[in-house]
Amino acid sequence: MTLTTIKDGEYTATVYKMIKDGQYGEAIHILSNELQKQMKSRAALSLLGYCYYHMQDFTNAAECYEQLTQLHPEVEEYKLYYAQSLYGACAYPEAMKATFLLDNPTSHTKMIKLQASIKYGEEEYSGAKTLVEQLPQDDPDYDVDMGCLLYKEGEYEEACKKFMSAMQVLGYQPELSYNIGLCYYSMKQYGQALKFIGEIIERGIREHPELSVGMTTEGIDVRSVGNTLILHETALIEGFNLKAAIEYQLKNCDAAQEALTDMPPRSEEELDPVTLHNQALMNMDKKPSEGFEKLAFLLQQIPFPPVTFGNLLLLYCKYEYFDLAADVMAENAHLTYKFLTPYLYEFLDAMLTCQTAPEEAFRKFDEMNAKLTDQLRKLTKQ
Template sequence: MMNIKDGEHTATIYKLIKDGQHKDAIHILSNQLQKHMKSRAALSLLGYCYYHVQDFTNAAECYEQLAQLHPEEEEYKLYHAQALYKACAYPEATKATFMLDDGKSHTKMVKLQAAIKYGEEDYSAARSLVDQLPQDDQDYNYNMGCLLYQNMEYEEACKKFTSAMQVLGYHPALSYNIALCYYSLKNYPQALKYIAEIIERGISEHPELSVGMTTEGIEVRSVGNTLVLHETALIEAFNLKAAIEYQLKNLEAAQEALTDMPPRSEEELDPVTLHNQALMNMDTKPSEGFKKLAFLLQQIPFPPVTFGNLLLLYCKYKYFDLAADVLAENADLTYKFLSPYLYEFLDAMLTCQTAPEEAFRKLDEMNAKLTEQLRKLAKQVQDARLARDDDAQKKAVQDYDLMMEKYIPVLMAQAKIYWNRDNYQMVEKIFHKSVEVCNDHDTWKLNVAHVLFMQENKYKEAIGFYEPIVKKHYDNILNVSAVVLANLCVSYIMTSQNEEAEELMRKIEKEEEQISYDDPDKKVFHLCIVNLVIGTLYCAKGNYEFGMSCVIKSLEPYNKKLGTDTWFYAKRCFLSLLENMAKHMIMLRDAVVQECIQFLEHCESYGREVPAIIELPLEERIHVGKNTVTYEARLLKALFCEVIGWNQ
């Protein structure tokens, strides 16, 4: 290896740096420093390269050595303090700022100290330092905007960022901050407008960052965490876009936003991206999601919502013991990252596992407080409408909607306590008490429909709630849950409205045929599940011959209709049939028995790649050969043959 002072070798390093290949430059420089430990040029270039690949800890070490070797150079001290700040080593960074010469670097020192206090979340101290800056300083509005944002003064913060943009010109980070303010104000169209500009500029100015190529299925190498990537604000913009789409319940668009961002390897991902990947892919990759969130909780810093989201997801997947353990092990995080509402809700959910009556009482107290707040907000909406104050009305409606988002989970948690006990009359009473504030809420109406349906003597009333949900999406009926469609069909049949049930099923069939025409390989299960539920109903009423016939026909053709969910409904009917046959409570004609065995043989043939059950993400894995429809179909066939043998 040639000496660092060699002209040809130095030119190579500078070319690598110019081409953005800082990692390669780091490799060469590190080797050189093993020979020339005190080389100022090598240390300076190495610190510069480390800073550009966002390795701030190593950058700080380089600049610390340079500051010690050349105390007369003020820039090295400043770079050392900046690198420590970027590495989140705030106490060390503060100490390093005291080494700066007040006369030469006073303004830079104050700005850096303010940034450090901001990073430490000591916003009052940061404000005091920012106030020391002259108001005509180009960064004053930028810094004030950040402080106002943290104080939840989003509109004022937005004004400051806009003023800063007018002084500094277009800057991706400023544009992102403006988008963030609009996001916090729930003004998603305006936020998306600024995000789109960041992305468009990033694509046109930096094609080397490979935006969108991963989504298109093109394999590209990681672009790394370079300073260029950081300055484009592309990662932040895509994460914010994903958050907006997620809030709007556009899950596919949210996932696409995450894959559109410049590609990086998993170990290079920032905490926000890692959190969003975990959250937005939880339905398809829950095991990975839990691992990522648990990992983030051990990092400093981590996105503030990580703690609450991990606890809520543990509760959603019924890992209540894990949620309790995380709460107990991180008591210091409880007051910092959980709102009083969220803490009370989680406490009630965990209490429900050991003392459901006590949990119901806690939820009832929360319900009462939230109901009172909803009444006050409803009055504010009405007053603003009467006063014809559009701005006040808009804000009151937003506040009411946010409060409703808190109220519904509490109400549903209360209802679930009695739902789990099959006490549907009590669930209906709970919903009836909430009719004053919830009668227009879709989740409330859907759950009222379910509880009426489950009582088996209120099908007519259930229709009254199911029908508006279905009619709302009648032109795109497959957007409605298959269970809702199935329950409505059953309700029609049970109230002698067979024509309405048949019409609804024809509508579903027509849409499924269109999908099969557009995408022949796509599996669609709506009509299949409707028929399965109808078949289950007849089996439950003792008419197994007709019921099993419905079940068997519903899964044809097997290559398109056999799935984990459809198999779940089908095998329940078979198990019920086998139980009654074993007890000699029913007898089947030979033709029906043969039809059942043939059906199971078809499932055995087509079910090799179909999971029999969806495994819980954190449970021990079932043997891969046993968690298939093929395996379970063979078991059912063997049981069938055994039961037939007993009956003979």
């Protein structure tokens, strides 16, 4: 996203300098005051939308660009930015509707890419694939998009090849490095995954010292760096979360917690769902009440990490809050089919049955045991 040329309004050099220096919050304050004086100011709305977008405040950015599309329907860029902002805010149906406003031939490829991203966000992967296949295969984004779809199909090795191929064309990009690391993580090749995560972190520290990587772990009191577009582009948050997940899998709990505190500091209300989930999970032994509160909060958000539902239920059972687990399952029956494997559902069902009908629970566990024994026999023969 770039700043559009403004002809109908001029602002002091101070505002432009603030934007150039990444001081979006301060710029927003000045621009909001200006809008109160001139509610239809193209200059103020355009700059305000730009600032909100770069602060990852997509809802407010969408509001600015929606007004601009109405005031200046001849400007194609505003239509694109409006659709992109809605997509960023996870307002997928509204974003898809907004893409249909892109009627300029020069915007066609961008429209297809955005529509594919929206379908992907809605988990309509077949629809996303149909759209991606409309792109020229020499388009740099083709391999990236196909890699993402292959990953969702569980084809981690093939997805990794696509991301590697894209990296050769596009050069180093933190997001691609993260995608490759995620593929290796899913293949349980943790050493390779850590190699790509390490490069993300090293470059982030070297190129963006202002993001205060590791300072919280060292006990230095630093202010929040906010959820800026720059932070997003470094993939540092994703990298540290993946590093924490790997250390957690390897039973290195201290290293996992350190990975979470090493990431650029943000206030709790600025945390993304994955970070919030991982903080809850990895601090459960020390702060269980806080952990349960965070996981329950995440279930009310859209989207939330897919493992949140199962982890909350398992932890309720571990801490013997069986009534709470039963309530959560009953209130979110629609999530059981989407986020619980058949085995996990059967296990939780038996655990909860145990509280009211022990004999029936024993029968359920016995049936599960028989299934697992049969699977082990087949694997032994293989």
